[in-house]
Amino acid sequence: MSDNRASLPIPPQSALERSARLLAQLRAALHGAGGWLPFDAYMQQALYAPGLGYYTGQADQFGDFGSSSDFVTAPELTPLFGRAVAAQVAQAMDLAGTRRVVEFGAGTGALAAQLLGELAGRGCAPEEYVIVELSGALKHRQMETIRTRAPELADRVRWWTALPESFDAVVVGNEVLDAMPVKLLRRGESGWLERGVGQDGDDLVWIDRPTPLAPPDPEAGALPAGTVTEIHPQALAFIRTLAERLDRGVALFLDYGFPQHEYYHPQRHMGTLRAHYRHRALDDVLLWPGLVDITAHVDFTAIALAAQDAGLDVLGYTSQANFLLNCGLLDLLAQDFVAGPPPAAPESAAAICATLDAPASSLYLRQTAAVNKLLGESEMGELFKVIALGRGIAAPLRGFARGDRTHTL
Numbered sequence: 415m416s417d418n419r420a421s422l423p424i425p426p427q428s429a430l431e432r433s434a435r436l437l438a439q440l441r442a443a444l445h446g447a448g449g450w451l452p453f454d455a456y457m458q459q460a461l462y463a464p465g466l467g468y469y470t471g472q473a474d475q476f477g478d479f480g481s482s483s484d485f486v487t488a489p490e491l492t493p494l495f496g497r498a499v500a501a502q503v504a505q506a507m508d509l510a511g512t513r514r515v516v517e518f519g520a521g522t523g524a525l526a527a528q529l530l531g532e533l534a535g536r537g538c539a540p541e542e543y544v545i546v547e548l549s550g551a552l553k554h555r556q557m558e559t560i561r562t563r564a565p566e567l568a569d570r571v572r573w574w575t576a577l578p579e580s581f582d583a584v585v586v587g588n589e590v591l592d593a594m595p596v597k598l599l600r601r602g603e604s605g606w607l608e609r610g611v612g613q614d615g616d617d618l619v620w621i622d623r624p625t626p627l628a629p630p631d632p633e634a635g636a637l638p639a640g641t642v643t644e645i646h647p648q649a650l651a652f653i654r655t656l657a658e659r660l661d662r663g664v665a666l667f668l669d670y671g672f673p674q675h676e677y678y679h680p681q682r683h684m685g686t687l688r689a690h691y692r693h694r695a696l697d698d699v700l701l702w703p704g705l706v707d708i709t710a711h712v713d714f715t716a717i718a719l720a721a722q723d724a725g726l727d728v729l730g731y732t733s734q735a736n737f738l739l740n741c742g743l744l745d746l747l748a749q750d751f752v753a754g755p756p757p758a759a760p761e762s763a764a765a766i767c768a769t770l771d772a773p774a775s776s777l778y779l780r781q782t783a784a785v786n787k788l789l790g791e792s793e794m795g796e797l798f799k800v801i802a803l804g805r806g807i808a809a810p811l812r813g814f815a816r817g818d819r820t821h822t823l
């Protein structure tokens with residue numbers, strides 16, 4: 415964690431100018447609202463203000479470490495991620511009797527290209543691959559990615575600007591729920607306060623106001639004064655809308671987060687809201703509006719309850735590591751490099767490399783490192799979870815065959 419602005423790479427002048435324009439808009443909104451904006455309204459503008467928000471004003475947020483990007487998501491790490499997820503999508507399409515995939519928040523389009531390629535390879539290419547994306551800048555990047563990485567299937571891809579009243583599909587969303595604006599709450603001496611944004615001279619500052627809002631976990635009433643945490647009305651409204659309209663199908667959401675009893679645990683008294691800039695996590699989420707990502711962890715209990723209340727079944731909940739292993743990630747890794755059955759022992763990496771030429775061995779080692787990151791307990795394997803929601807699905811999903819934790823929600 416670093417909040418020392420002096421140690422951060424300074425954004426280019428053009429980006430600072432874009433941020434200044436967004437700041438002027440935010441100041442006007444603050445003025446119009448009597449000097450206080452609830453944090454979710456601030457976050458909405460900072461991420462999605464047309465042409466100026468973090469996701470709407472640029473398209474180079476994602477990428478490798480060391481580049482000018484801000485963070486790396488699983489499909490950017492290795493195509494094996496999307497190929498493993500495809501195993502679950504293929505089974506879910508069969509169970510739901512649909513040949514449509516709907517992906518929310520497709521980022522660069524990497525996951526879409528991976529899913530299309532792998533599903534085609536398995537002989538079950540979707541008839542329609544729909545992307546729902548808030549950012550016009552990213553939509554163009556997605557088109558380009560699909561055109562170059564899955565050209566033979568590009569004519570099956572379309573973009574929806576709104577959900578139809580009723581549809582069947584296998585829905586996928588990787589790191590989308592965490593990008594939805596949250597409300598901030600602070601525990602005062604005698605109850606909860608809603609934390610919003612105000613101005614002190616030229617600076618944006620926190621202003622807390624009394625509120626009837628409270629975290630959904632009854633245990634949160636015992637959290638000490640000074641605790642700052644989040645609630646997720648926008649993500650829950652999104653799940654309710656999806657539940658109302660998904661006539662038949664499965665929805666898979668992969669993201670970092672916890673069940674409620676962990677989310678509102680006293681040890682997490684600083685909340686989970688963070689900004690990301692050039693691969694650093696910052697506590698100062700008001701820094702350079704529109705130039706830093708802002709994100710909060712997902713309350714998976716609230717997601718499951720919202721889905722259930724709206725008529726969906728919770729089909730599974732587990733760690734990303736369990737899910738990807740159940741989907742055959744290690745077999746996919748071995749398939750690309752090993753002739754014959756996959757080796758049983760991890761130490762056989764050196765033996766595998768010995769059978770490969772230099773470029774293949776270097777690729778194998780890169781893929782192994784990426785797989786370790788996806789599965790590692792202290793990396794993405796345990797913090798990231800997968801939840802499956804659905805309607806009209808009778809059989810168990812393969813991604814949750816071992817290690818289902820639905821009972822912990």
Ligand SMILES: C[S@@+](CC[C@H](N)C(=O)[O-])C[C@H]1O[C@@H](n2cnc3c(N)ncnc32)[C@H](O)[C@@H]1O
Nearest residue numbers: 469487519520521546547548549588589590593
């Ligand atoms: C952290 S990025 C993840 C991108 C991509 N899924 C990946 O894994 O690389 C979040 C994405 O969700 C999109 N997004 C956020 N809220 C959305 C919504 N309600 N509907 C569709 N897309 C949304 C953003 O524009 C962005 O593309």
